[in-house]
Amino acid sequence: MRVPGSSGYSQRRVQLRGQERPITANRQTSWAFADAFVAEDDALRRARDRARESGVPSVSPGTGAALRLLAAATDAKAVAEIGTGTGVSGIYLLLGMRPDGVLTTVDPEPERQQFAKQAFREAGFAGNRARFIPGRALDVLPRLADGGYDLVFCDGDRLEYLDYLAESLRLLRPGGLVCFEGVFARGRTVDAAAQPAEVLRLRELLRTVRESPELLPSLLPVGDGLLCAVRRG
Numbered sequence: 001m002r003v004p005g006s007s008g009y010s011q012r013r014v015q016l017r018g019q020e021r022p023i024t025a026n027r028q029t030s031w032a033f034a035d036a037f038v039a040e041d042d043a044l045r046r047a048r049d050r051a052r053e054s055g056v057p058s059v060s061p062g063t064g065a066a067l068r069l070l071a072a073a074t075d076a077k078a079v080a081e082i083g084t085g086t087g088v089s090g091i092y093l094l095l096g097m098r099p100d101g102v103l104t105t106v107d108p109e110p111e112r113q114q115f116a117k118q119a120f121r122e123a124g125f126a127g128n129r130a131r132f133i134p135g136r137a138l139d140v141l142p143r144l145a146d147g148g149y150d151l152v153f154c155d156g157d158r159l160e161y162l163d164y165l166a167e168s169l170r171l172l173r174p175g176g177l178v179c180f181e182g183v184f185a186r187g188r189t190v191d192a193a194a195q196p197a198e199v200l201r202l203r204e205l206l207r208t209v210r211e212s213p214e215l216l217p218s219l220l221p222v223g224d225g226l227l228c229a230v231r232r233g
């Protein structure tokens, strides 16, 4: 096990503005506790099982709970999701949204969207609470209404995240929220070793969001890292 503070550990870490501190075992334990803090019901467990069987990653319980909280805090009536998967994140978003809210969810894999449809039904949501659009995000998002969304959740192709950001700024109402799942890239985002294009793009996204005068960002350390930002009014 790598020990925080040992030379191997510190050499491999990227300093972002000198603000990082070593991750201690206690902090990792606390993060694990936070991520498992919210209990999941049968509908979520079944959606997760289908994801595992299909080899599709899904958001962690901690990330799901954060999405539910953010949807509730923004009193979200219209949410756009990129990357339906088998519906785990969708259930959390619907749980936080207004009872008359509609989730618009995009994924190029129709079979996954069928699983998600089943998951939403098992979770007790009426069919009119979700709009499933099959297709790739960058083909579909330009057809969605300007300023028509309270929250955009991005969990599709990491290489396209910067494009999703540009689309989200157009889709969000002032005060709306954009969230990006997986920005830690399982620790590779802050690892100084050579990284694939996907990780380089995630770093670019983090810099862009942090420096945008249009956005108020926060990087939540839940799951694999949830980057969130409010579009200023």
Ligand SMILES: C[S@@+](CC[C@H](N)C(=O)[O-])C[C@H]1O[C@@H](n2cnc3c(N)ncnc32)[C@H](O)[C@@H]1O
Pocket (backbone or CB within 6 Å): 051, 056, 057, 058, 059, 082, 083, 084, 085, 086, 087, 088, 089, 090, 106, 107, 108, 109, 112, 135, 136, 137, 138, 155, 156, 157, 160
């Ligand atoms: C990590 S999974 C989403 C998991 C889901 N959000 C959940 O937590 O249950 C990523 C999904 O993005 C979809 N995807 C891949 N490329 C995409 C694209 N260009 N546009 C939209 N979705 C895409 C994949 O088919 C996959 O279902």
